[in-house]
Structure formats: C-alpha cells, structure tokens
Amino acid sequence: MMLECAIIGGGPAGLNAALVLGRAKRNVILFDINQPRNAVTQESHGFITRDGVTPREFRNFAHQDIRNYPSVKIKEFKIVKVKKESNSIFQLVTHEGEVYLSKKVIIAIGLKERLPNVKGIRNYYGKSIFNCPYCDGWELREQPLVLISENNHATHMAKVLYQWSKDLVVCTNGKKVISDADVQLFNEKGIRIKQQQIIKLSGQDGKLKKVIFEDGTEIDRVGGFVTPDLEQPNNIAQELGCEFSENGGIIIDSLGRTNVEGIYAAGDTTLAAPTQLVIAASEGNRAAMGVNYDLTMEEFN
Structure with missing residues (x-):
C-alpha cells in the first residue's frame, strides 16, 4: 500500500501533523517508538487547555483524537533508514526490516540532549x-x-x-x-x-x-x-541530504519543506524556535498543511 505521508516521530509535532492530515483524508502512518525527550517531565506547561498535563496524558489525548480519522495509523516501529526510490517515492525501513513506501515524509524526530x-x-x-x-x-x-x-x-x-x-x-x-x-x-x-x-x-x-x-x-x-547540549537523535535527515543551520537544526521553509523535495520537518528537530510543546505542535500543523498542499497541486498538475 502506498502512503501519502509517513510521519517519523510521535511527539507533539508528529501527532499534530497526523491529526491535520487525517482531517484532510490523507493516507498516513505515524511511526512512534514512544521515547520522548520530555519523558522525565512531571508536567507540561504553556499549552492552553492542557496546562499541567503530563507527557503521557498528552500523548493519550492525542491518540484519542487521531483515532477519529481512519486513514491514519499509528505503528510503534523504529524507522532506521529512509531512501529516495524515485522523484516522488520514498522507501522507509523499520528496525525489524519491514519496508513502507510513501510519497511524502515528515521528520519529527525531536532532539537528543546531553x-x-x-x-x-x-x-x-x-x-x-x-x-x-x-x-x-x-x-x-x-x-x-x-x-x-x-x-x-x-x-x-x-x-x-x-x-x-x-x-x-x-x-x-x-x-x-x-x-x-x-x-x-x-x-x-x-x-x-x-x-x-x-x-x-x-x-x-x-x-x-x-x-x-x-x-x-x-x-x-x-x-x-x-542548559543541555542538543543534537539530532539519528542521521536520517543527513543521509537524505537535508541542509542544516549553524545550530544543527534542519532548515525548513514556511510550510515545513526541506531542501529535499518530498521531505518535510517539524518540531524541535528544526531548532527554528524555542523547544516548547505548543510550538512543536504548531510546526506539525504547518508541515501537514505543506504536505497536503503539495499533494493537491501534484494531482492537478
């Protein structure tokens, strides 16, 4: 089955991207291994209507929302490799060796801290x-x-x-x-x-x-x-040829597009804004809109 979008990372950016694309009736898989950087956090703050929620509660609420949209699936698989098959198709390989094909990919893998x-x-x-x-x-x-x-x-x-x-x-x-x-x-x-x-x-x-x-x-x-040092948790974006800023974030445009056509990024991994839950979620929304817009224009072209 050909996916319209694969989302790597189930933090607030990936979750919100999945929600928006689900509402756009897009065929999506969210790959989430549930290893968030904020796992040690007792409460998350600064997100209106969710102030004080724990990361686990936030994730559970998000999964409940996403389940309302049957075109979105959530799989607890770790993606270890993403390769461009053609100008419009990407191959994603899981840690177990399973292969998925997708037209678009959103990288929402967060950051690793030291x-x-x-x-x-x-x-x-x-x-x-x-x-x-x-x-x-x-x-x-x-x-x-x-x-x-x-x-x-x-x-x-x-x-x-x-x-x-x-x-x-x-x-x-x-x-x-x-x-x-x-x-x-x-x-x-x-x-x-x-x-x-x-x-x-x-x-x-x-x-x-x-x-x-x-x-x-x-x-x-x-x-x-x-003040921890922040770095990318894996080399997926680098191996795809994505460009990075001086501070180590993936460079994106106003709709989450990277320099690699078909690859988008959202959330902390871009280091384009403070690493806040609410900002990461909004970036996921933006990248999803970018994906939906590009898929729509490709259909008409």
Whole structure:
C-alpha cells in the first residue's frame, strides 16, 4: 500500500501533523517508538487547555483524537533508514526490516540532549532541575535557584531566569563560558557566579538541597535549571541530504519543506524556535498543511 505521508516521530509535532492530515483524508502512518525527550517531565506547561498535563496524558489525548480519522495509523516501529526510490517515492525501513513506501515524509524526530557533566544530575532532572523556565519557572518562583551551564547559553539563560527568582547562582562547572563584562553585570544584579567544578549534587527523592564544589564549599538550593547540549537523535535527515543551520537544526521553509523535495520537518528537530510543546505542535500543523498542499497541486498538475 502506498502512503501519502509517513510521519517519523510521535511527539507533539508528529501527532499534530497526523491529526491535520487525517482531517484532510490523507493516507498516513505515524511511526512512534514512544521515547520522548520530555519523558522525565512531571508536567507540561504553556499549552492552553492542557496546562499541567503530563507527557503521557498528552500523548493519550492525542491518540484519542487521531483515532477519529481512519486513514491514519499509528505503528510503534523504529524507522532506521529512509531512501529516495524515485522523484516522488520514498522507501522507509523499520528496525525489524519491514519496508513502507510513501510519497511524502515528515521528520519529527525531536532532539537528543546531553546534560552537564555533573555527578548525580539525572537523579534530579525533571523533578527539581529543569531546562525550560517557561515550562517550570512558575513552580520555582522566588526560590533559591541554581543554573548549571557549561555552554554559551549560560549568560542568556541567567538573564531569563532572573525574572522568576533574584536568588540565583550560576555554576559553570569549571568552564569559562561567561565574559568578564557579564560577570560584573551579574554581580551588580546580585547574581552569584561559581566557576569551580561541581563535585556532586545532594538531596533526596529528586529534590535538590545542596550543590557541592571541588574546593569544599557548598550552597543551599531548592532547585534550578540546566542548559543541555542538543543534537539530532539519528542521521536520517543527513543521509537524505537535508541542509542544516549553524545550530544543527534542519532548515525548513514556511510550510515545513526541506531542501529535499518530498521531505518535510517539524518540531524541535528544526531548532527554528524555542523547544516548547505548543510550538512543536504548531510546526506539525504547518508541515501537514505543506504536505497536503503539495499533494493537491501534484494531482492537478
């Protein structure tokens, strides 16, 4: 059976793309292995009517919506290879060796994140340490917070976090990623900078209590944020010949098209906007409209 569109990735971008294409009566398979980057998240915020929903609940709600449209199927298969068969047909190969053919492909695979190299940080990630203040800043407002950052996002994130809490310590874990001018500016604002290496984090049941440094000093904190490094989770887009931006995102146009005809991208994988659930969902909507438009024009041409 020839698919009109295959969607790789069942996060908010892929799910919303499936919904829109289902409503357009398109023959679609959504490939979703249920390994979201936000799996550790307790609650998702900033999405009107779904504020506070867990990622699992969001996925279940989305699947319920999609089931209303019989032309869309959801399969828990991992796509390991996508190859262009002709100018208008793509071959998708699953981890089990099954082959599917599709006229269009939407890549909505999200991103993979690498946390700062701090002992025990995974024990607190998603419970009292987070990566997005717009998602979790409200719950930590006016509390003593830490920002752990080893990359060049440290300065920007510190300035953003200052809106939620003035009691902020920025820890660079032995890296010099903040300029002397910004260090002075932060000192004037009361933001402390700790450039010593972090030995470990201390707390219980995922609730942070202390940050302990190599010089023996420690600070009391109730939670905080990190700036993970983000990268593509696989080489599918690269092998297809998609172009990437300087920050590593797949380059798309206003309807989600990549430079490879028939290949579209949506959500965090484009790194075209902040990695927010609501933005990823809207990008899925946009890519689906691009797919439907192009299929329609091809039929008339």
